[in-house]
Amino acid sequence: MYEQPILQVKHLNKQFGSGCRHCTNAAQANLIKNYCPKCGTIYACRNVSFDVYPGEILGIVGESGSGKSTVMHCLYFDKEVTAGEVYLHDPEFEGLNLLTISSQKKRYVRNHKYGMVYQNPVKGLKMNFSSIGNIAEKLIAAGNRNVTAMQRIGQDLLETVHIPLFRMKEAPGNFSGGMQQRVQIAKALSNQPPILFLDEVTTGLDLSVQAAVIDLIKLIQRELQISMIVVSHDLAVIRMLADRTLVMLNGEVIEQGLTDQILEDPAHSYTQQLVYSML
Numbered sequence: 001m002y003e004q005p006i007l008q009v010k011h012l013n014k015q016f017g018s019g020c021r022h023c024t025n026a027a028q029a030n031l032i033k034n035y036c037p038k039c040g041t042i043y044a045c046r047n048v049s050f051d052v053y054p055g056e057i058l059g060i061v062g063e064s065g066s067g068k069s070t071v072m073h074c075l076y077f078d079k080e081v082t083a084g085e086v087y088l089h090d091p092e093f094e095g096l097n098l099l100t101i102s103s104q105k106k107r108y109v110r111n112h113k114y115g116m117v118y119q120n121p122v123k124g125l126k127m128n129f130s131s132i133g134n135i136a137e138k139l140i141a142a143g144n145r146n147v148t149a150m151q152r153i154g155q156d157l158l159e160t161v162h163i164p165l166f167r168m169k170e171a172p173g174n175f176s177g178g179m180q181q182r183v184q185i186a187k188a189l190s191n192q193p194p195i196l197f198l199d200e201v202t203t204g205l206d207l208s209v210q211a212a213v214i215d216l217i218k219l220i221q222r223e224l225q226i227s228m229i230v231v232s233h234d235l236a237v238i239r240m241l242a243d244r245t246l247v248m249l250n251g252e253v254i255e256q257g258l259t260d261q262i263l264e265d266p267a268h269s270y271t272q273q274l275v276y277s278m279l
């Protein structure tokens with residue numbers, strides 16, 4: 001279906017703690033879930049590898065603590081990795097491991113190549129700026145200076161995410177949870193990034209608002225052909241959105257494949273439980 005991945009993630013590892021003799025052996029057989037009982041080191045993600053193809057939505061599903069957000073935050077440079085490689089197929093970064101580039105270049109990648117929508121809108125938005133001001137902030141960070149152009153881009157984006165323009169000067173702090181997520185999505189899209197990260201964006205919203213946010217994500221993917229990585233503990237959300245899915249447990253990817261295939265024929269016993277609990 002696709003030629004070349006736009007993003008390649010290889011052997012991503014993130015641990016909290018320095019490890020000990022008990023847990024640093026190759027098999028890590030002494031861990032309890034993702035945790036070393038001797039030294040307390042947490043292996044939040046272990047040897048996680050996957051590709052993301054142009055225009056696809058890749059889902060990452062797993063229970064709380066399985067390491068989904070850690071993967072996403074490492075990719076977005078919010079957390080420093082312990083080890084791993086990430087390659088973006090883009091003329092500016094071809095062949096460079098993004099995890100080892102300078103912090104200035106990382107900032108450039110965040111501002112131009114990636115968009116992020118956090119579970120908690122407080123992390124992604126300035127709650128005391130206006131909604132259009134939030135979008136302008138991201139545009140300015142990417143080097144834009146033309147106020148008229150930024151206003152036009154901001155208004156177009158707010159319309160795309162169905163925020164009425166008469167509310168564009170209002171701070172997102174006044175908005176409902178679903179509206180805040182829409183403003184975050186608009187902000188994340190402002191520099192037309194080829195890759196969008198969405199971390200539990202529907203969690204905590206009521207069902208009808210969840211459905212509207214999911215429809216919006218699907219619309220954006222259809223119209224902009226952007227690649228997305230969507231993290232959720234909820235397989236029903238992943239089923240609605242993702243073309244392919246990774247299943248994580250205790251920091252490891254235990255299964256990956258086409259979402260339909262995983263739902264129809266889950267191989268791992270944990271995935272089977274997830275699928276059956278959805279029925």
Ligand SMILES: Nc1ncnc2c1ncn2[C@@H]1O[C@H](COP(=O)(O)OP(=O)(O)OP(=O)(O)O)[C@@H](O)[C@H]1O
Pocket residue numbers: 016034042043044062063064065066067068069070071200233
């Ligand atoms: N800053 C930190 N310090 C220590 N441990 C951490 C830190 N951040 C995450 N962890 C641990 O890493 C593991 C993975 O956490 P992570 O947040 O990635 O899981 P998750 O699957 O996204 O779960 P949730 O959906 O509940 O956030 C957990 O055991 C968590 O306690």
